[in-house]
Amino acid sequence: xxxxxxxxxxxxxxxxxxxxxxxxxxxxxxxxxxxxxxxxxxxxxxxxxxxxxxxxxxxxxxxxxxxxxxxxxxxxxxxxxxxxxxxxxxxxxxxxxxxxxxxxxxxxxxxxxxxxxxxxxxxxxxxxxxxxxxxxxxxxxxxxxxxxxxxxxxxxxxxxxxxxxxxxxxxxxxxxxxxxxxxxxxxxxxxxxxxxxxxxxxxxxxxxxxxxxxxxxx
Amino acid sequence: xxxxxxxxxxxxxxxxxxxxxxxxxxxxxxxxxxxxxxxxxxxxxxxxxxxxxxxxxxxxxxxxxxxxxxxxxxxxxxxxxxxxxxxxxxxxxxxxxxxxxxxxxxxxxxxxxxxxxxxxxxxxxxxxxxxxxxxxxxxxxxxxxxxxxxxxxxxxxxxxxxxxxxxxxxxxxxxxxxxxxxxxxx
Numbered sequence: 001x002x003x004x005x006x007x008x009x010x011x012x013x014x015x016x017x018x019x020x021x022x023x024x025x026x027x028x029x030x031x032x033x034x035x036x037x038x039x040x041x042x043x044x045x046x047x048x049x050x051x052x053x054x055x056x057x058x059x060x061x062x063x064x065x066x067x068x069x070x071x072x073x074x075x076x077x078x079x080x081x082x083x084x085x086x087x088x089x090x091x092x093x094x095x096x097x098x099x100x101x102x103x104x105x106x107x108x109x110x111x112x113x114x115x116x117x118x119x120x121x122x123x124x125x126x127x128x129x130x131x132x133x134x135x136x137x138x139x140x141x142x143x144x145x146x147x148x149x150x151x152x153x154x155x156x157x158x159x160x161x162x163x164x165x166x167x168x169x170x171x172x173x174x175x176x177x178x179x180x181x182x183x184x185x186x187x188x189x190x191x192x193x194x195x196x197x198x199x200x201x202x203x204x205x206x207x208x209x210x211x212x213x214x215x216x217x218x
Numbered sequence: 219x220x221x222x223x224x225x226x227x228x229x230x231x232x233x234x235x236x237x238x239x240x241x242x243x244x245x246x247x248x249x250x251x252x253x254x255x256x257x258x259x260x261x262x263x264x265x266x267x268x269x270x271x272x273x274x275x276x277x278x279x280x281x282x283x284x285x286x287x288x289x290x291x292x293x294x295x296x297x298x299x300x301x302x303x304x305x306x307x308x309x310x311x312x313x314x315x316x317x318x319x320x321x322x323x324x325x326x327x328x329x330x331x332x333x334x335x336x337x338x339x340x341x342x343x344x345x346x347x348x349x350x351x352x353x354x355x356x357x358x359x360x361x362x363x364x365x366x367x368x369x370x371x372x373x374x375x376x377x378x379x380x381x382x383x384x385x386x387x388x389x390x391x392x393x394x395x396x397x398x399x400x401x402x403x404x
Binding site for chain 2: 005010020021022024031083086087093155
């Protein structure tokens with residue numbers, strides 16, 4: 001092989017095809033914030049603010065949701081790094097961030113439950129579960145799609161992993177909005193329905209990454 | 219990094235900038251400067267000379283498709299190494315190939331003589347055979363760090379592992395290489 005590129009290879013490359021470098025993963029991940037804000041606005045406009053918002057207080061309500069969105073942005077940044085060659089975070093750091101994200105939701109649940117104990121009547125539990133499981137998934141799908149589009153601009157060596165992280169970020173963002181409406185603070189409800197929705201979005205992202213990898217730019 | 223490698227990296231960045239701007243001549247120059255590393259790294263990953271030759275062109279095609287993902291603020295070689303690794307992974311997934319030591323024959327483009335710890339050890343063929351027998355992840359870290367001068371951070375970001383893991387892999391790879399060359403006498 002000579003030092004010059006083979007003609008067959010050069011023929012495959014289009015002359016004069018200028019491209020603009022992608023922004024850094026950190027900068028692109030910021031786009032999750034307005035998407036999460038849009039989901040919040042949708043929840044508040046459509047369903048309204050949770051009935052016990054005064055008991056919960058602004059710190060446990062608004063600040064906790066904002067921190068959760070910040071965590072989603074951080075996860076998105078890790079996710080987008082997966083699509084940049086030579087910038088792959090380690091599996092351990094992915095795992096640490098993912099566990100921290102789920103633990104944060106659990107912590108917020110406990111903190112909310114401490115100041116406003118609301119339970120679901122047993123007869124209504126399945127219905128409440130269904131609502132709080134499916135709606136955050138639906139609300140998180142646009143965020144997941146947004147992240148998926150951004151990921152497709154890159155090169156994914158571990159598409160299932162990237163998809164799972166993208167789903168987790170989307171789940172965090174949608175749950176940050178949904179908890180502004182859902183007034184049930186019973187940990188068993190939150191962990192089953194809300195965290196279940198987050199994990200389901202993560203599984204959806206993982207499956208999408210796995211099955212779509214052949215159609216990506218890779 | 220040394221002044222020499224800094225200068226080389228600055229040159230590669232300038233070429234990459236030209237390539238992103240649509241300059242085919244810049245691609246040509248980039249190709250000639252990075253080909254030895256791409257071939258060497260692929261050879262270290264696949265240990266199969268015929269596979270290496272097949273995959274080199276695919277690396278540059280993927281590089282073209284993914285050229286937007288190069289950040290001009292970062293060094294070029296880890297980015298190319300990342301694409302090379304991606305192509306290798308795709309090939310492994312596509313063909314479900316597994317490395318078999320009996321076909322091991324490292325590409326001549328890996329300059330093993332640059333590994334300082336191995337001065338005076340055996341001949342080049344013996345070194346290549348010993349390197350082919352080291353575990354895949356250790357060989358990858360060893361070649362990127364010791365042959366191509368990647369920092370452990372760059373090795374980690376290429377292989378998707380932690381910096382500590384990259385350091386350990388390279389160190390164990392070197393120990394394994396030495397063990398292979400001395401026949402277990404250390």
